[in-house]
Amino acid sequence: MVQQLGHLPMGWLMLALLAMLASGGFFVGRVQAERFNGAAGSVRIHSRPNYHGYYVAMWTFVPALIVALAYAMLGEGIVRSLLAGELPANFRNMPSVELEVYLDSIARAAFDHGYGGADRVFSAIANRFLELQGMVKASAIGLALASAAFGFFLARRKVAPGFRARTRVEGGIELFLFLCAAIAIATTVGIVASLLYESLRFFSEVPFWDFLFGTRWNAQTSAEFGALPLFYGTFMIALIAMLIAAPVGLFAAIYLSEYAGPTVRAWVKPVLEVLAGIPTVVYGFFALLVVAPAIRSVAVWINTTLISAGITAEPLLAAQPTSALAAGLVMGIMVIPFVSSLSDDVINAVPQTLRDAAYAMGATKSETVKHVVLPAALPGIIASLLLAVSRAIGETMIVVMAAGQRARISPDPTADLTTITVQIVALLTGETEFDSPKTLSAFALGLVLFVITLFFNLIALRVVQKYREKYD
């Protein structure tokens, strides 16, 4: 019986039960308040009956929900520690990691509805696991019901003509809204905490400076964790991308805001934004399918012409099938809209009076743009470039598919380079145990990535904010 409870699909059941209780609470509260209202109108009640209903429902639902959530997070752990406490001594003397693995297998077997294996002890423990799970589940349900009942009675007693139910309900809603907004903070805290925690574990095994300035990276096979080649590759590819995106994006923005008529603008601007809407994996495929082979054949052609012209004796370029140039080029195309659309906004925000003044002095359009508009919009443009750089540094799929896996420092753009993001993906896909330095190094790389992009983003956001204040 208790074992049967162990298989119960808890989540939905609990939610349905709580929803039922809450709507019951709502009706009780509402009916009670209506009674005041109906009492010959002698008493004026502060809040509409519905709000009394909401108030009771809120107090029925929320405490029970907290219990249910706590169970969802901690339930498994409680069952495990109870079971571990009951295990015979020879189990308890196992190293904690082995015990965890054993308990994992127990939980899995218990989950498969009646383990029918040969090992008597094992199946007995699995059954006991189910029993304990059933007990914990039952007590969680009991506790949830009890707190619902407690909340319900407490709230019901409050219902009175003068009770400010609406204020209380709205206070509750506002708290809920605040919690929703706080999820953004929780996310950041989660990111920083998890990256820091795993990175610190990594740095306890690999010295920090060796990681940051070592020149040999070989995380997959041996334990060489010098990340400098990755930083170099990331930098190189982002540089190539910006060499494309900065001039193209900037000139596109200038043309659109200063030269183009409204019809051209209305058509070209959304089309440019399509570039930003295409998933990056599609760019990666494009790089792999079209750009990388093209670059390779151009590089091979350069090599052969140089050799046949007698300028070099050996091939000058590496001409790899995947190359930094291919990844950088495609990434540059991807980043164009990030530069153009923000630059376009800031150029448009430059007051028309500045332009008119320049024209009045006899300046041509390009002189006005070069000497008046661009200097005025410069901070915003720099911000857009910084945001684009941070995009390029953090971009993953294009480099994973088109940049390569080899960690090296080479000035040759047709060689394959690897980046921070490529290595994170390479380290964390496939089977991963959470404790090896190999896996942990991915988090250290993630931390570096996070810090670098955060740095660029903060500066850019700051600049944009300052700039907005200047002209608004």
Place this chain on the structure above:
Amino acid sequence: MTDVAPAPFRNEKALKRLKKRRAADTRFRLYGLSAIAFALAALSLLLVSILSQAISAATYHVVRYDVVLDPAVIAPAGKDKPADVARNIDGFYELLRSNLLQTFPDAQGNRLATRQLGDLVTRLAVLPVAKAVAANPTQIGQELTVKVPLNDDLDLYLKGAVSPEARVKLGAVEQGSETATGQVRLSGPNAFKGLQSLIATQRAEVGDAADARSILVTSGTATGRVVSLSADNLEMDLLAGSASDFQGTRPLARIIALPEAQRNVSDKQIAWTLALKDMGRISRVPHTSLLTNTDSTYPELAGALAAIVGSLLTMLVTGFIAIPVGIFASVYLEEFAPRNRLTEIIEVNINNLAAVPSIVFGLLGAAVFLGFFGLPRSAPLVGGLVLALLTLPTIIIASRAALKSVPPSIRAAALAVGASRMQSVFHHVLPVAGPGIFTGAILGMARALGETAPLLLIGMVAFVADVPSGPTDESTALPVLVYSWATHAERAWEPMTAAVIVILLMFLITMNGIVVFLRRRFERRW
């Protein structure tokens, strides 16, 4: 002191300078135009290269064969339960192979040829047939017409994607006969002149490499590989059919540029395929299995169904979390938040989060959801949670913009008739801002749908052969499928990947289309 006479405005120097300045202006304008042209050209190159690949995957070739479902082969005694029949791929494949051997008896007795003939169709291709028969066991013992997909390499060959091929129609062959060495000699006056000159031009282009090229001569169901030829005579190894098939016909000769050793398809397989095609047993049909099959290691059997369902499940989780939380958060920040340090921090935070690389969210998911909470790997639930955190800032920023655009008069009017702040927001401001918030939410979901990197880190890149039935099942997603197919080595995956990209882009276009429609329909200027 001398009076400096004001220089006349139209002196020669000034005019020259003006000309120069005007030229600089035109140049500047051209730079802008070429920047836009570059971006548009890049976009169209991207789309054209993907679409042209995808179109070739829109259809594929299937082989038709008639087969008697011999119970001794597909349901031998002791293995005749429907479940056994459904699993009996060996039996069904044996039926197919014997059918092919009947069609091409020359291959009999030759192990290499038999294997090559069997390779026309992948073994696993008969699985749907086995399942269909198992579902309807009365068919056992009956005759059945079955269609199975052709091997991907031959499919590519028929689509002309394996190698460039030059073709020439030969003159009338008067006689086809077998020689003493087992070869076939065709003869006809001047019948092979055209082929000779074609070979000569190819030799002029590539030199001796032309010798390695296969020259296949086909007439109806018969095909031979040319060994030697003159203007009137041609000797060849027979690959399919018989010598007499050539008599009185005008065969077609094809020179395949890629030498046989460098291809995945042999000349013999090409000959058989051409023969089957001539018999009308190979036909090109719409590639519906791309939408109805799940992933496979064989390109011609693979489909995107599991990934589509996985993506939908992931989006469901993402939408259920990110949209309400995003709306509530933006309502709080825009309407209720007091201006203090905490809300300022939240705001900076949200703007920052929107620019954090997506892969960092993947790391968060791997460390917190998988490592700390112990949620299952590869599950749409975890993917959805990670993507929800990822899209939350986007949705919040968009919703705040929509709330901001609601004129204060609406709030003031609601407050003036005695509504509380909460009531004014939920009864009046939110409904007015609804379309704007909704468009922001869809745009956020569209971004989440195309996101790949975080899903890789939480293990959604695993090979998934079954359609996931719930958010905790192992699953993959459309963009991840694009990634894993794109990194396969075989050529046939390229058009398949492009086709999946087109499916993905169609979803995105639909979502963006809804946004454009909503904006047109509901946009209000106050």
